[in-house]
Amino acid sequence: MRFLPGSLLSAIVVLSLVLGLGLMAQRDRKKAPDPDKTQGLVIPPPLKDLGKDYKVRLVYFVPTDREVKPGYREKCEVLMRVVADVYRREMRANRHRTRGLDFEFAEDGRLKVHLVRAKQPSAFYTGEPFDIDRLLNTQQQEIWETTGYSRNRPTLVFSEAGAVAEARPIPHVYSGLACVSGDIFRDEVTASTIEEQIRYFMDQTPVRKVAGEDERPRNRESQTSNGVLIHELGHIFGML
Numbered sequence: 473m474r475f476l477p478g479s480l481l482s483a484i485v486v487l488s489l490v491l492g493l494g495l496m497a498q499r500d501r502k503k504a505p506d507p508d509k510t511q512g513l514v515i516p517p518p519l520k521d522l523g524k525d526y527k528v529r530l531v532y533f534v535p536t537d538r539e540v541k542p543g544y545r546e547k548c549e550v551l552m553r554v555v556a557d558v559y560r561r562e563m564r565a566n567r568h569r570t571r572g573l574d575f576e577f578a579e580d581g582r583l584k585v586h587l588v589r590a591k592q593p594s595a596f597y598t599g600e601p602f603d604i605d606r607l608l609n610t611q612q613q614e615i616w617e618t619t620g621y622s623r624n625r626p627t628l629v630f631s632e633a634g635a636v637a638e639a640r641p642i643p644h645v646y647s648g649l650a651c652v653s654g655d656i657f658r659d660e661v662t663a664s665t666i667e668e669q670i671r672y673f674m675d676q677t678p679v680r681k682v683a684g685e686d687e688r689p690r691n692r693e694s695q696t697s698n699g700v701l702i703h704e705l706g707h708i709f710g711m712l
Contacts, residue, residue: 513670516557519549519583524574526646528552528705529625531586531615532654537593538632541657546664548630549583551656553666554698555705576625588618590633597633607633608640612649622647626708628701630654635683637700639707648708653683656697660690669694 530548534540541547552575560572576584590597591614599606611629616622623645632654641648656662660679663669676689682697 514557515666515670516553519553519556519575521577521581522571522574526624526626527574527576529576529586529619529622529627530584531588531619531627531629532657533588533590533611533615533629533631533633534654535590535592535594535597535633538654540587540589541632541654543659543664544587544630544654544657545583545585547657547662548585550664550666550669551662551698551701552583554669555701558702559705586615586619588615590614594633597631602634604636604638607631607636608638608649608651611651615649621645622649626650626705628652628705630656637704639704641708641710643710650704650708652700652704655683656700658682661693661697 530552532540532544532548556573556575560570563570563572578584590611592610597607597610611631611633615627615629619627622642624647626646626648627650629649629651630653631651635653635655637652639648639650658680661672661682663672672694673691675691675694678687679690679693680687681693
């Protein structure tokens with residue numbers, strides 16, 4: 473399925489709704505919204521192992537000519553707290569009996585993010601000119617070699633190979649591969665704590681777009697980036 477910017481609308485609307493509820497809570501208490509505080513805002517709860525057989529696998533894919541971004545693990549957890557909260561709220565609102573998404577966890581109890589240091593430079597995976605099928609196929613092969621086969625493991629890949637937002641369901645093994653740009657781990661777009669990330673959702677400071685050069689307000693870029701994650705996972709789950 474090809475990624476279309478307009479099709480992000482539903483995910484972004486849901487994300488905006490979650491944040492809007494927090495602002496409404498402030499107004500209900502007759503307090504002016506304060507961007508320096510998170511009191512009264514909706515703070516997604518910490519992730520925990522739900523013990524399910526079907527878990528989302530997270531991968532950070534870094535080619536040989538790219539650098540690992542600092543704090544990627546903490547930022548990934550922040551992003552997934554928002555994603556999990558949106559899915560849980562929406563599924564329950566639509567009368568699904570669920571505890572929400574489950575993820576892989578490391579032995580230390582923290583969210584597990586597989587760091588895959590690729591064997592080749594980024595151009596090997598993207599092709600010249602860019603070829604989305606080549607990117608997904610070559611990344612998937614190396615990821616499986618590193619993490620093992622992905623039955624019951626829908627995989628979300630944060631890739632430093634190139635600017636992409638694409639998903640490929642693999643329904644016969646209850647799996648799939650969704651790929652987004654690793655540029656989402658930039659400090660300007662994703663914070664290392666959930667409280668700071670919620671502030672990002674309301675901050676209008678100009679920042680460079682994910683995988684781009686143009687600038688736009690931080691709140692739009694952070695909300696859109698989270699919306700992309702929600703959207704691409706939805707393709708794997710067969711929801712979009």
